Amino acid sequence: MVNIFEQGLERNSANFTPITPLLFLERSAEIYPNRLAVIHGNLRQTWGQTYARCRRLASALSQHGIGIGDTVAVMLPNTPPMVEAHFGIPMVGAVLNALNTRLDPQSIAFMLNHGEAKVVIVDPEFSGTMKEALAIAKKESGRDFLVIDVEENEFDVSGVKLGSLTYEQLLAQGDPQYLWQVPTDEWQAICLNYTSGTTGNPKGVVYHHRGAAINAVSNILDWDINKHPVYLWTLPMFHCNGWCFPWTVAARAGINVCLRRVDAQHIFAAIKEYKVTHYCAAPIVHNLLVNAPEEMKLGVPTGVKGLIAGAAPPASIIEGMEKLGFDLTHVYGLTEVYGPAAVCVKQDEWDDLDIGERARLNARQGVRYHMQQAITVLNPETMQPVPADGETMGEIMFKGNIAMKGYLKNEKATKEAFEGGWFHSGDLAVMSPDGYVKIKDRSKDIIISGGENISSIEVEDVLFRHPAVIAAAVVAMPDPKWGETPCAFLEIKPDAQVTIQEIIAHCKRHLAGFKVPRAVVFGELPKTSTGKIQKFELRKKAGSASAIDV
Template sequence: MDHLKPSSANSSPLTPLGFLERAATVYGDCTSIVYNSTTYTWSQTHRRCLQLASALTSLGIKRGHVVSVVAPNVPAMYELHFAVPMSGAILNSINTRLDARTISILLRHSESKLVFVDYLSRSLVLEAISFFPPNIQAPLLVFIADYDEEEAKAAVDPDRTYEGLLKTGDPGFKWIRPETEWDPMVLNYTSGTTSAPKGVVHCHRGLFIVTVDSLNEWTVQKQPIYLWTLPMFHANGWSYPWGMAAVGGTNICLRKFDAATIYAAIRRHGVTHMCGAPVVLNMLANAPDARPLKQPVQILTAGAPPPAAVLFRTESLGFIVSHGYGLTETAGLVVACAWKRQWNRLPERSGRDVQVHE
């Protein structure tokens, strides 16, 4: 029946950027980001992302340009996950642990027009730029200063800081929407396990789908308190930068952490969710002053399964462990341990009791 054929002509492109607009409407007065003594609401985060997208456009950034970032989990890093694609550009998050030569290769390969650089990565990125051949135009650098830390103020030129640039932007900016949902939104480089790092491009549609699927898979409730231990430069924080906007969560940002920092953040902010590599579970399980949590914390880990003893100890402390797997190429987790209710009846085992056949 031809008259039953729906039309795709008027459809809106799928994109996770829309979650920020909705968060500003629905959760406008709720806390979006906490970082040391800085807090923002969703209304403020929305406004700041529009300002930054506007400022990028004023600098000549256009649809399809690549904008890179070398930064830890500070608020700017979170905002860039929205602001860069809202300017039409493609976000390229670079692992802060890479060496200058590799970063130089990535900046050249991606043809980055601009790089946001955390003040602690300043010399690393300047060294990377120094490796550029003379005939290649170096990208513009904008430094992310950490206003909570005194040294930051001295380290960077205030005219080329993130906050300085942001202030020049228009909060009423009409953000550059993708022409189709297949338009590129992020560019991530693999860690290069098998050879040189390979670039992976994800489109708006793909990131929308992995974001909603990842929320469903982990059953993330409304307004979670999410602790950022997983680096956002690691496969875009497994899609949770966008996911937290979708559920009106609060992002607890940390520049760096150890077990004591994590336990303090959990107590102080009432953290409900966090992601981390198995090494983070290990750190939490073996902290000398680890005490049982007052409220359970959902922790999502990925990659190789943590040892049974670590799982047992982590869960004994009150963490609820979920386990998935993904890779840069999949934009987030695409395999998960789907826990079955009947497994709750199985006996718990500590590491000492488990026979491992290898």
């Protein structure tokens, strides 16, 4: 049967344009050319100026032979060149590889070679690390890189010169009226991000223009962002491209408040000085804010909106931020789904609940983002949905436009990640009766004690509620009787005093007996370059921990 709606009705340049977040910048520059776009120290830059600089960057890169499918790596903090990189690099068809500024030279060298970077843009703060990384990369691959040195004029940052051009010299070569083109295919790669693996080489996650734009718009819809937000860059832009917020802020013609240093003092000061309306951060940053000295919090306005994601946030953080007057929303995702792809949507009836119950509900991973097709919990062996009983565990899986193209040069891992037509997250969770997803653990972090599954996250959440605890991690330790039992590693607040017995007593009040840690170890927790606790290191220590009778 002939479909009459396909006869003579074809795509053409008048009725179809590939989706790209680059158009967000173009629109804001056209409509709001004189509105403030960037704050960095004493620097103030409008949307019109930002657009011109991005076009200069694209034009200059093109003159140096950079085009579609070429990789441009950047080693930058949350500064104006990093904002500009998210537009100027893909304007010429190239792929932005934002490097993790906390990594070691060997890891960076691997990424430069694996991603086949041709240009590397470097902030002076990281020039020492990059000098070593570039030397390793060249030794291993024999390739040369065009290195661009960024100047920092607003803050006292020293570094060594690595390249023959500075960033401003590069931009001076470019045309502010450069006629960039929308990609012919929205599936075209826009960014390359590397996962923060704890063992082996990280995997290169490839984003496309469509996904970047769609997640940027989802951020607006799921956070109810009005025009002209004042967005504070507490979240590194190298992390899932700042959860796509460089493009989100451009779409709303907001202000990017740059931040070289992420600590409680600078965050609170920026919020007060610039009247910040929105920010994103991992639980570790929110923990800093909750536990900051009271004098830092004086004068902080109420109603500042924050997104929290990363590890499942303990209820104590959500409760603590609410007491500060912040409006906190919990989102969930992974590098492979452009950062957040699920949100814990708040229901009106939750307002009537006590703060502890609200915190418990808000700590869930929630429901799908506006423009993501689905999030669900499936049995990974049968690929069937688990019962929505809040008890039966399965694996969180995603489907839709907010999913990566795949892993660069790794067809096997890509095929495994998308097996059965879903993206496999590796996170174990339950489906609540109300349709909200709740993480119980990473598949590798579940503790099986005497045949019973113990969620390390559940135990950690209880430990975080103790007023002396600033950070907690629970891993399995060998047990001759039960096979495995929980071992708790705790960081204690500097001014606090607590005993192991007090911690155990606290856990007994809130947990079933078999879930109570059989060992408690005090000390600083090892963390990855992105602030995640390195549980694989703790598992090594757990083997020699002293069990106690509980």
